[in-house]
Amino acid sequence: MRRDDLDTPALVVDLDVMEDNIRRLQSYCDEHGIRLRPHIKTHKVPAIAHMQIRAGARGIACQKLGEAEVFAATGFDDIQIPYNIVGRPKLERLARLMRQCHLTVAADSLMTVRGLAWAAAQAGQPLDVIIELEGDIERAGVHTPEEAVTLARAIDEAPELRYRGVMIYPSNPESRPRLRAFLDALAAAGLPAEIVSGGGTGAAYHSHEIPELTEIRVGTYVYNDWSTVKHGWCTLEQCAQKVICTVVSRPTPDRAIIDGGSKTFSSDGGLPMGHIIEYPEAAIYRMNEEHGYVDISRCARKPEVGERVTVIPNHACAVSNLHDVIYGLRGDRVEVIWPILARGKVQ
Numbered sequence: 001m002r003r004d005d006l007d008t009p010a011l012v013v014d015l016d017v018m019e020d021n022i023r024r025l026q027s028y029c030d031e032h033g034i035r036l037r038p039h040i041k042t043h044k045v046p047a048i049a050h051m052q053i054r055a056g057a058r059g060i061a062c063q064k065l066g067e068a069e070v071f072a073a074t075g076f077d078d079i080q081i082p083y084n085i086v087g088r089p090k091l092e093r094l095a096r097l098m099r100q101c102h103l104t105v106a107a108d109s110l111m112t113v114r115g116l117a118w119a120a121a122q123a124g125q126p127l128d129v130i131i132e133l134e135g136d137i138e139r140a141g142v143h144t145p146e147e148a149v150t151l152a153r154a155i156d157e158a159p160e161l162r163y164r165g166v167m168i169y170p171s172n173p174e175s176r177p178r179l180r181a182f183l184d185a186l187a188a189a190g191l192p193a194e195i196v197s198g199g200g201t202g203a204a205y206h207s208h209e210i211p212e213l214t215e216i217r218v219g220t221y222v223y224n225d226w227s228t229v230k231h232g233w234c235t236l237e238q239c240a241q242k243v244i245c246t247v248v249s250r251p252t253p254d255r256a257i258i259d260g261g262s263k264t265f266s267s268d269g270g271l272p273m274g275h276i277i278e279y280p281e282a283a284i285y286r287m288n289e290e291h292g293y294v295d296i297s298r299c300a301r302k303p304e305v306g307e308r309v310t311v312i313p314n315h316a317c318a319v320s321n322l323h324d325v326i327y328g329l330r331g332d333r334v335e336v337i338w339p340i341l342a343r344g345k346v347q
């Protein structure tokens with residue numbers, strides 16, 4: 001099968017580009033003695049994670065328990081969940097999963113820690129725990145070094161848990177003073193962090209500027225997307241994930257409609273909603289579920305109905321969650337079709 005035989009919208013990955021992305025970040029990490037723990041939220045495909053491990057990565061990160069269940073079932077033995085697991089139904093699943101693979105889980109509150117201790121008791125084995133520190137995006141995470149010490153002590157004193165260290169997201173160089181303050185307070189309390197886990201594609205190649213990091217969780221680097229291009233974190237040529245769409249309508253001279261909308265791309269990432277390779281001057285400016293609105297007023301040559309276009313999505317991870325399969329292309333040839341096994345695992 002060839003690229004042109006695929007019905008649209010079709011999610012594809014350029015295998016040469018993806019393999020290069022995997023190699024490049026792994027070499028950087030090897031050079032600087034940092035452990036790379038790929039975050040599988042970007043592709044959700046066990047076969048790709050196995051490629052990352054074969055390239056030298058050690059362990060994976062899964063954002064959700066449901067993703068971790070899929071990856072544990074496909075042979076991954078070292079899984080980190082950098083997310084608070086809260087509530088009885090998930091804690092019961094966590095206890096079951098602990099019997100299948102080695103897990104490290106993050107916590108940022110005593111409530112989460114108590115739940116993790118309960119799950120570990122059910123599993124009958126100790127659970128490794130890291131503390132989530134609040135990063136620059138002000139999302140989850142303990143806010144002050146004092147809170148981190150209190151939490152580390154609670155984990156350390158729980159017989160069911162093993163205190164292992166900390167995580168932060170994103171680990172951009174500007175966050176180093178903040179990270180240092182947390183690490184110093186923990187060390188002064190006799191609770192030094194053995195694991196210091198950073199993350200984020202934008203921060204990845206700056207990780208050596210934070211020598212405290214022992215590992216980084218990086219997801220988007222494997223595919224890249226239009227957001228990483230816009231941020232200057234990669235080039236257009238380093239984008240591996242694409243969606244092939246068909247122009248299905250040309251209602252006015254300046255508007256084209258493609259057969260991919262929010263059910264194909266999500267509406268993440270602002271305007272323009274992706275980049276059309278064949279028509280770089282075009283702008284996807286709105287999406288309904290199955291319609292992508294494209295402003296083609298600045299295009300010298302305009303796409304015709306029936307023409308196929310290649311879109312680099314705004315947010316690769318969200319796109320992976322919307323498709324059943326991804327077609328691996330070697331040049332124009334479809335070399336492999338991977339089911340996106342962990343798509344939709346939001347619980």
Ligand SMILES: Cc1ncc(COP(=O)(O)O)c(C=O)c1O
Pocket residue numbers: 039042082169199200201202217218219220221
């Ligand atoms: C906790 C955590 N770690 C790592 C990552 C990976 O970030 P990126 O996809 O930018 O590499 C994410 C992404 O959302 C995250 O939330």
